[in-house]
Amino acid sequence: MRALLLVVALLGLLVGPHGPASAEGGVAPALAALSSRHYDDIANGVAALAVSGDPRAAAILGALQGGRLYARADHALFIRGPDGTYVDAATGAPAADPGTLREVRVNNAVRRALDAGLGALRLFAPDAAVRATAADTLFAQPDPAAIPALDRAIASEPDAGVKTRMEQARAAAILQKPDASEADRLAAVATLRARGGLEARGLLEGLSGQPPAVAHAAAAAVSALDFDLRLWNYAQSAWYGLSLGSVLLLAATGLAITFGVMGVINMAHGEMVMLGAYATYVVQVLFRAYVPPGLYGLSIPVAIPVAFVVAGIVGIAIERLMIRFLYGRPLETLLATFGLSLILQQAVRTIFGPTNRDVDTPAWMSGATQIGGLQITFNRLYIILFAVGVLFALMAVLRRTPLGLQMRAVTQNRRMAAAMGIRTPWVDALTFGLGSGVAGMAGVALSQIDNVSPNLGQGYIIDSFMVVVFGGVGNLWGTAVGAVVLGVINKFLEPVAGAVLGKIVVLVLLILFIQRRPRGMFPLKGRAAEA
Amino acid sequence: MSPAPRALAVPLAVPVIVTGTAVLVAALALGGVAPAYIVSLYGKYLCYGILALAVDLVWGFGGILSLGHAAFFALGGYAMGMYLMRQIGPRGVYGDPLLPDFMVFLNWHALPWYWHGFSHFPFALVMVMLVPGLLALVFGYLAFRSRVSGVYLSIITQALTYALLLAFFRNDMGFGGNNGLTDFKDILGFNIESGRTRAALLVATGVVLSLQYVLARAVTRSRFGKVLIAVRDAESRTRFLGYRPESYKLVIWVLSAVMAGIGGALYVPQIGIINPGEFAPTNSIEAVIWVAVGGRGTLAGPILGAVLVNFAKTLLTGTLPEAWLYALGFLFVFVTLVMPKGLMGLVRMRRRDDVPGAAAAASAAKEATG
Amino acid sequence: MSAEPEGAIGAVADTLLYLDGVSVSFDGFRALNSLSLVLAPGEMRAVIGPNGAGKTTMMDVITGKTRPDTGRVVFRADTDLTKLDEPAIAQLGIGRKFQKPTVFEPHTVWDNLLLALAGDRRPGFTLRARETAEERARIESILRTIRLSDHRARRGGDLSHGQKQWLEIGMLLAQEPELLLVDEPVAGMTDAETEQTAELLREINRTRSVVVVEHDMAFVRALGVKVTVLHEGSVLSEGTIDHVSEDPRVIEVYLGR
Structure with a gap:
């Protein structure tokens, strides 16, 4: 035949x-x-x-x-x-x-x-x-x-x-x-x-019954390919690490402002992220109800400012109603904001229910591409770009705008700033609102890769603090490097040690690191650092 | 003026009330006047009282806000749980004379080395104190030596308990994984389910808490305690006086961890289970709020706070489970904003006491900023 | 220090404190620039200088709070202070009073002094320590010196500003240091209190060496001791108050160019 x-x-x-x-x-x-x-x-x-x-x-x-x-x-x-x-x-x-x-x-x-x-x-x-x-x-x-x-x-x-x-x-x-x-x-x-x-x-590798020369060539090719594959595996781990790092960066940038710049330890920061994710959910529900389906892809770009504003307003309210009474008492701030995080979680649970809410990934964000042995999903790619964009936008705000100037002035010398006519309470509220708003934008990104549930923020709060502490308080570049380094270490340890053990190893390493360099990788030097 | 005689005079009010109520509750239940479940319920509150006292020693007197103290409590609990597991003997579901059920289930053939010795009560008792103590020693030595303080320390204590949470969830750790240790049969030969054993455990908890209170009082009123308060309020000043704050913090930290471990050991036989959930960071933070509600820097306050808050929790979770988290959240905000000295602060406003700790508790954190 | 020949240490044998070429910089800013200073046993020295001259940094270096980038700090001719930390230096016999008075606010005046009394500082001791008759006598005597006998049972936090300054000086005395470093002791004091403080320092100086950092020229004049003028992290001029106040470089620094 x-x-x-x-x-x-x-x-x-x-x-x-x-x-x-x-x-x-x-x-x-x-x-x-x-x-x-x-x-x-x-x-x-x-x-x-x-x-x-x-x-x-x-x-x-x-x-x-x-x-x-x-x-x-x-x-x-x-x-x-x-x-x-x-x-x-x-x-x-x-x-x-x-x-x-x-x-x-x-x-x-x-x-x-x-x-x-x-x-x-x-x-x-x-x-x-x-x-x-x-x-x-x-x-x-x-x-x-x-x-x-x-x-x-x-x-x-x-x-x-x-x-x-x-x-x-x-x-x-x-x-x-x-x-x-x-x-x-x-x-x-x-x-x-x-x-x-x-x-x-x-x-x-599966070849059999080949002439000796061919078998030999095949074996050589297999070992050469193994080497290539290992390299691609490293590249893939690095990519996953970069992706995790960008998520950590997004969650930690807002914290770098509230904790790093203002010295306010906000345990409800994770809940700001969670609010951003729920804002995305609500925006998508409204899009489905009132906007032609052809424009559905715009729901994410629209959700970003919405999440920023929602989380920002909540942040300003928190600062005005609670945190301003606790300046200079970081441990009390920690406790009060922890209580707040419980209230916010429960509130969201009451309003939206305890189960996960579905947030869609628009068509233009889904899909993947292959570069050699490297699998790159588009939503992760967009999140990395978004994280970088948020970082630079924030730096620009801090360096180039009047608000940024006043923020830095208030941080460095509150009384002098007040004497110069800066309305320090107003600056405090806006700074806190900015940090919270950035956390809200992080929530939009997280809604694309994680479950949108009332507990969303909890999973990121400790990691975010770690990033800020690791990178050095009050230093956005440090935050970025800290996030990427932690993300990459995490992902490289995972295949060796398993996901849970890898996390433990990272935590222990971090604890040891803080012992060695209590002020992070890029400490501020001089008298100001000791104040 | 001289404080020496006062340090010797132990006020009996707190030990009498604690032990007395424990005996009373036990007697009422044994006599059939009160339902049996309140014995282990009150026992649980008193165990939390032990944890609160331990947290207060480091936070109220040492200025170290630990967000991971439940880890020491849970470690003590696991040590006791291991003893109780070994007491099951061949009465497990699989009937293995040596291995606990979960090990049989995981196809293990031998007892891991760290389980040896736990069939002996005195050994387990030593481990109840030694394991949390050693962990605290290593952790505290590293942290305090490199002058990690304030919120940084708080965060790494939370990371510590979080890491332990993840570790104990793993089956291959050999502590029962997700399910933890449970199905206990007896303790020291007495049936753990019987009303009499439970009553005895409750009274024992009351006595241990009273003893710990007396110890804590002696420590905080000694010259050591005065240095500790000085370290809390003005750490660098004590350094220029020639004190080493790190060694003071380490001593109180380890003592507190051991006390918490004992609390956990009493908790497990009364609750009947220990699982990794006890390591959850939320547990540690809840312990902090008990102390804050009662009044940190006082010794009676934390015990009062632990009992009251947990009583409220029992009531609310029974009737309105949703409301409990709101209530707990508002409690955090309310106490820190409005009532920084806690319930004992309210008492003190009428009867100004001379305990140095309570008065300056509100300013305790100032220096700890780091 | 090991690089120095034995003779060099011998040369400073009759000094109590010897700073040699000490430099400290923060982020490129030179707080101390090759500062050298010699203090004889039993001497009282006033250190003056404009803001940012390095006075407080000098105290930080001597007490171990700040480690110098270069240079040596030798105490009693045989101890290199740059190798030690704050508690070790305090136990060697160097006491420091801060610009802003820091007493232990929740503790009574009595307890503040008790904690400062020279003695074993280890937890193992303080856990068991009982007040001895000797300690009580020491505290009583210091209370008289700092004129706070009637306030012994008051909390440190309830004292007036001047009383806190004195309590802190009393705590310094209780430490029985060989050398006292006093940072702006009369800042915020009334004229009468200032006069009393000068008297107190002179009295202390009968048995101990003292370094006083001060802005108040009248107070420095009242002390009547050798003066060191610091400027931009090094010694600009040294001598009697009259000598330094006629030094043209000092006048230039103080009056501007």
Whole structure:
């Protein structure tokens, strides 16, 4: 049967990829095989049809897969449409009364052949993305039978990227082909080595019965790939670490202001983050109710200022009603704000319920891309960019605006600032509002990657304090470095020590670090630091 | 004037009330006048009173706001829990003569080395004090030596208990993971479920709390206690007088941890379970609010605060579970904003006492800013 | 210190305190710039200088609060203070009174003095310590010296500003130091109190060495001792009050250019 298959394939090759004239004669044996009662014949027919290049092939194989292909006693094939009418499988012409038909049955072997065959068919699809996927599928399940189809597809492929993938699929198939020459095999090994990745490594390692030179080349390629994979793994860990770091940074930047600049320890900071996440939820609910669906992607950009304002206003209220009575008493502030965090959590639980709320990721933020062995999801990428943007915006506010100037003045010398006519209570309230508002924006980002629940903030509060303490109090650059370093260390420890133990190790390391450098990585020096 | 005789005179009011109420509750329950459950309920309050007293020693007198003291309480509890587990013997569900049920369930074949010895009560008793004490010693030595203080210290104490929480959740730690240690059968040969054993445990808790109160009073009124208060209010000044604040803090820190550990050890047989939830940072912070409500820098205040707040918690969680967290939250805000000296502060306004601690408690944190 | 030949230490043998080329900088700002100062046993020295001249930093270096970047601080010719921390230096016999009086507010005047009394400072001792008759006598005597005998039972926090200053001087005396560092002792005092304080310091100086940092020129004149003028972290002029007040460099610094 393989011989038949080859003949068919060669015919196809000789005649050219898209020669419909040739199809009639070329596919007849395949169609005949399909009408057989023997599963072996059917499977072979499927394979032959798949590589035939016949324009009807996709329809026929699809019908077979869907259980809509029927055979007549004279081996003619018919496809039953969804409305119960039949068309002639070979020509596509409607068949008014096909007569007595029986369904062409499939077993597992036929199903496998169908999958492979439909895959090969997609090599010729008009859409380049579909062709690329087809090539990848063939790569994952290499089949020497597909080599002719691949050859034809490669010859006619206009897209260089897709072509490369097809060549890789072909190389994988060559290595499985019993009668391939040693030179071809070595070339195939080189192609797989060049491709890289876990799948290529698996294929190379799984090779058996190869000539010694090829086996040797394959082993060398595997170890080379292992090295590559390890590098990519590190890169991936670094990426995850960067992503975690950006989340920590977002949660900690607001804290860097309230704790770092004002010296106010706000245990309800995590709840400001939580409020931001719920603001996102409410914005999305309103979008669904009142805004055309086409604009739904804007819900996140709209939620950012909303969350900032909501959390900021709550922050100002907290400062005016509570914290201003506690300046200079950090431990009391800690207790009062802890109480506040309990109230806020319970309030949100009462209003929105204790269960998680669904916040969607808009289409433009979802998806992922692959860079070599590195998987990069877009929402994480956007969060990193957002964190960097927030950091720089905050620095600009602190350095360039009148509010920033007054904030710094009040921090450095409250009485002198008051004497200069700065309304220090007003500055205090706005500073606290700014820090809380930034926390609210962090909540928007977190809503994209974490569960939006009343406990959302709790998971980040200790980590955020750690970041601020680690980076050095009152230093935004330190906060950024601290966040990234903690994030990366966390993610590098995870595979070695496991997620929980990794966290413990980080905590212990951090405790030891604070022992050594109680004022963080970038301490402020001089008398001011000792005040 | 000379304070020496006063330090010797132990006022009996607090020990009498604590032990007396414990005996009374036990007797009422044994006599069938009161429901049986109030025995372990009151026992729990008194154990929390022990924890509150320990927190107050470091916070009210040493200026160290620990947000991780429940860790020492829980460690003492685990040490006692390990003893109780070993007492189960072959009566577990799996009937293994040596291994506790959860180890059989995890397919372990031998007792981990750190479980050895816990079948002996005196050994467990030593561990109840030694484990929290050693942890406090190492942690405190590192922290105080490098002059970590104020909110920084508070945060790393919270990180400490958080790390322990995560660690004890792990099954391979060998402490029962998520479920902790439970299904205890007996203690010192007495059935742990029986009313008499429970009554005895309650009275024992009352006596231990009274003894700890007497000890705490002696320590805080000694010259050591005076130095400690001086360290709390003006740490750098004590340094220029030639004192080493770090060693004073370390002594009170370790003492407090040991006291908390004993509290945990009494807690476990009365509650019947110890699990990693006891390490939750919230528990430590709740202990701080008991102290604040009662009045920090006093010794009777924390005990009063622990009993009252937990009584309120029992009432509210029974009737209006939602309301309890609101109430607790408002309690934090109210006490710090309006009543910084706590209930004892209200008492003191009528009867001005001469205890140095309470008077300046409000300014205690000033220097601790760091 | 080990790099110095034995002879160098011998050369400073008759000094109590010897600062040699001490420099301290904070973030590029030089608080002390190669400062050198010699104090003889039993001497009282007044240190004056404009704001930022380095007076307080000098005290910080001597008492171990700040470690110098370079230079040596030698006490009693044999001890390098830069190697020790605050409690160790205090126990060696160097007492310090801060500019802003810091007494232990919740404690009584009596207890403040009790805690300052020379003796074992370790927790193991203070846990068991009982007041001895000797200690009581010492406290009584200091109370008389600082004129607070009638206030012994009052809380430190309830005293007036001047009384706190005196209590703090009393605490210094209770430490029985060999050397007292006194930072602006008369700031905020009335004229009468200032006069009494000068008298008190002279009395103390009969048995101990004293370094007084002060702004008040009248007070320094009343003390009648050798004066060191600091400027920008080093010694500008040294001598009697009349000598330094006629020094043109001092006049320039104080009166501006």
